[in-house]
Amino acid sequence: MAYTDKNKLRVVYGDYTLGVHGDGFDYIFSYSQGGLESIVKNGYEWLYRCPKPTFWRALTDNDRGSRFHIKSGSWLASDMFIDCKKTEVCLRSCLQVLLVYENRTDGIVVEWKKTVHFPPHLHEAIEVVYVTDGDIELGVGQELYHMDEGDFAIVFPNVIHHYQVFGKKENKVIYLYLDPTLFPSYYKELQIYSPKNPVVKKEQVHPDVVNAIKYLAGITEGNPMLIQAYVQMILAHVFAEMPMVDKSTVGSDDLIYNAVEYVAKNFREKISLEKMAYDLCVSKYVLSRMFAKTFHCNFSKYVNGVRLNYAVAALENTMDSITNICLDCGFESQRTFNRVFKDRYKITPREYRKRMEHNNRNGSLGVRR
Numbered sequence: 001m002a003y004t005d006k007n008k009l010r011v012v013y014g015d016y017t018l019g020v021h022g023d024g025f026d027y028i029f030s031y032s033q034g035g036l037e038s039i040v041k042n043g044y045e046w047l048y049r050c051p052k053p054t055f056w057r058a059l060t061d062n063d064r065g066s067r068f069h070i071k072s073g074s075w076l077a078s079d080m081f082i083d084c085k086k087t088e089v090c091l092r093s094c095l096q097v098l099l100v101y102e103n104r105t106d107g108i109v110v111e112w113k114k115t116v117h118f119p120p121h122l123h124e125a126i127e128v129v130y131v132t133d134g135d136i137e138l139g140v141g142q143e144l145y146h147m148d149e150g151d152f153a154i155v156f157p158n159v160i161h162h163y164q165v166f167g168k169k170e171n172k173v174i175y176l177y178l179d180p181t182l183f184p185s186y187y188k189e190l191q192i193y194s195p196k197n198p199v200v201k202k203e204q205v206h207p208d209v210v211n212a213i214k215y216l217a218g219i220t221e222g223n224p225m226l227i228q229a230y231v232q233m234i235l236a237h238v239f240a241e242m243p244m245v246d247k248s249t250v251g252s253d254d255l256i257y258n259a260v261e262y263v264a265k266n267f268r269e270k271i272s273l274e275k276m277a278y279d280l281c282v283s284k285y286v287l288s289r290m291f292a293k294t295f296h297c298n299f300s301k302y303v304n305g306v307r308l309n310y311a312v313a314a315l316e317n318t319m320d321s322i323t324n325i326c327l328d329c330g331f332e333s334q335r336t337f338n339r340v341f342k343d344r345y346k347i348t349p350r351e352y353r354k355r356m357e358h359n360n361r362n363g364s365l366g367v368r369r
Helices: 061-065 073-077 187-192 207-218 224-241 255-266 273-280 284-295 299-317 322-328 334-345 349-361
Strands: 002-006 009-013 017-022 025-030 035-041 044-047 082-091 095-103 108-113 118-121 126-133 136-140 143-147 152-155 161-164 172-178 193-195 244-246
Touching (some): 172 207, 172 224, 187 193, 299 334
Antiparallel strands (some): 009 017, 082 095, 126 172
């Protein structure tokens, strides 16, 4: 933390706030909330949280009939998704604190693809699933949920899940991957809870949810606030209509799930098959056979795959140096990181970041097909 001092005026730069202190007054600006969150004058606090504008009102029956909430949904999220870009402090005859914000458009990825067998895994994104053709099986914990055409499912962050395909008919599925930090009003619930049954059958899926998914799946670029509003609509229906359970109850004592969870929690550290076997109280040979049979790769390749997923997210969403990303992912050297990265993506991490920057400059919203 640093501060400046001029004529008894102090500007304190914190990690999350900026404070302005003078004779008889204290102001605190919040980077995360997007403005002034505290005003104290002569010992009295006149403001204790950041004011926010509201551009949305409760819907009437006429609004629903005219589909006002669909056509004007962007206003629902217009005040929710701002992020502090930089801070400028100007000391003149009076103090000016300028907080510069930008709309957050990253963190939403759409895939429209054929589903195949996919082994147990977890990630920090919210995963929305909508089947448009055929059928698939979604596994969460020890349960396997059948999904037909028109069915909807959602998997919360850090919940182990997998996919299987038994039907002969070719399937087609829309996947939305959503960064939970973009939705602060639901963030706490997303970390604590998980749907008791993650699948909603076609007959029970609300039309607003279907419209939102199809809109998001059909765009290559669009109004960022409208995109956020559609996602917000999906989450609102999920929490209103799907019973929730504590996330700690969703899982299994099965070795596969314990192994996935162990790697997810420890991939940044120096881990080995022997140490993992010791910590899980199983033979390293049993673990080795499990990785070969379930994940179709050895232990090292699986761990490096998890590290690469984290590295790609960091390259896309942060300005951290490639060296720092390499070390934060658990790779022992940048040489190893570059080699493993190129084996999977056929380009180096630096080339990958340049390609993403080029896509962003051309207006890409991170939509993949």
